[in-house]
Amino acid sequence: MSTKEAWKTTLYDCIQRIQSSPDDWTIRHEALFQLNRLFETLRHENKSHSFSNEIWNELKPLKKCVYDLRSQIVKEVCNLLVTIAHVTRDTMAPFVREMLPALLEVCGSGNRLCGSYCTASIYEIVSHTILKSGNLKFLVDALEESKNKAIRLCCIKSLRLVLETWSTHLDRSDTYLIEKAVRNALNDATETCRIEAYALFGAFQQKFPTKAQTLFSLLDHKIQFRLDNIKGHHSVDATGERPHSLNDGQLQTFCQREEVQRGDIQLQLQPDDLQLQPRALSVGDRVCVPSSELFGYVRYVGPIDDTKGVWIGIELDESRGKNDGTVKGKRYFECEIDHGIFTRQRQVILIAGHTTDAKVHSALNEESLEWDTTQPSASQVSSIDMHTLAPLHSVLQDIFFHHRTYIDKYVKFIKSELMEHHRFQQAAATASSADAIEYLQQLQQNAQEKIKMSDAFIRRLIEAQLKARKS
CATH class of the missing domain: 1.25.10.10 (Leucine-rich Repeat Variant)
Incomplete structure (x- = not known):
């Protein structure tokens, strides 16, 4: 045989x-x-x-x-x-x-x-x-x-x-x-x-x-x-590599958070190494809680009584929180009612391109003073109570944030459209007329949507400026 x-x-x-x-x-x-x-x-x-x-x-x-x-x-x-x-x-x-x-x-x-x-x-x-x-x-x-x-x-x-x-x-x-x-x-x-x-x-x-x-x-x-x-779109598995062999009784899984043992079999279960948070958070950072679609600023970083580990206290932009910065009668930071939450750092994303809100407020202070044609003298400015400018700061800060986001997205969209248009021109000689018409209609529809977005943004900008003047 x-x-x-x-x-x-x-x-x-x-x-x-x-x-x-x-x-x-x-x-x-x-x-x-x-x-x-x-x-x-x-x-x-x-x-x-x-x-x-x-x-x-x-x-x-x-x-x-x-x-x-x-x-x-x-x-x-x-x-x-x-x-x-x-x-x-x-x-x-x-x-x-x-x-x-x-x-x-x-x-x-x-x-x-x-x-x-x-x-x-x-x-x-x-x-x-x-x-x-x-x-x-x-x-x-x-x-x-x-x-x-x-x-x-x-x-x-x-x-x-x-x-x-x-x-x-x-x-x-x-x-x-x-x-x-x-x-x-x-x-x-x-x-x-x-x-x-x-x-x-x-x-x-x-x-x-x-x-x-x-x-x-x-x-x-x-x-x-x-x-x-999000900093870096590529996640790496907890082991840093793909599983190679199952014969040694040690299997590497890819998205578990604890260790399971049974007899002589041991599974190492660890979280993914997706770099959502590239550095430690500090007070004033602009952050996002993606699981709940919440945005706000860090107001507290540290421990909370009767709990373990470091907590992040966040003042939210909207009243979708759970407290006013107080936990069990102890105040950790100040904010409006239902504008505060506490969460772990791993559940928070630092928004790229944003300085701390204190720096933004400082920059907006200078800019708003330059815009005001009837601005007071330096001695008068120094005596102004900053709390009276809070509504103006909030509006201008909102303008700054949405304007930057809009510009970044629009630039990326234009680049992608140019690349797609270049590809279409190269293939135009062999493409059918029906394909060409469909593609041009899609481009026209996308352009109309972007025009509507632009008009809405401009209207919002004008309304915000008027609101800022009145405040």
């Missing part, structure tokens, strides 16, 4: 033992372990192996092992799938379509241990097997349709791995699917998925900058604001 025939015989024997022992998990576990070692013998040859459809059909019973209630079985079958991915690489794609739904379903199950095994195996499979067409569409559809946060998060991170690893192999339809996934991920209902979606958008922007610019211009202004102000 040849070596190849002996290899197949051993494989068939292992699969047969798995199918014939539904009540004896030790036999199934031993058979899976032997299968893993069987594929490991091919892994050492440092080349990609291609199997016949007969072999892949024989391996289909592994799908039932993924649903097994014993974590040892799930762990071993995930080890086996990762080994197969290393050995077969792209030729595993049809089998991935068979196994991916089961792995993803267990990811979203209530069993966190088994779910973490399946999640890590998906990331490893995606890193070694090109996901195109059906497999890619399955991930995109699962991201759009699933109501399970863990499943959506796994899909987002898997798609990011696809972009980072296989972007050069994607065709137009694949790129469209990923663009659709990016748009859905950025509008996800949960903060954890949205944070990972920023990393997905960053990877998409790096690989397809023109498409990313067009997508950015069509996003909601709140999402645009977050993408503009």
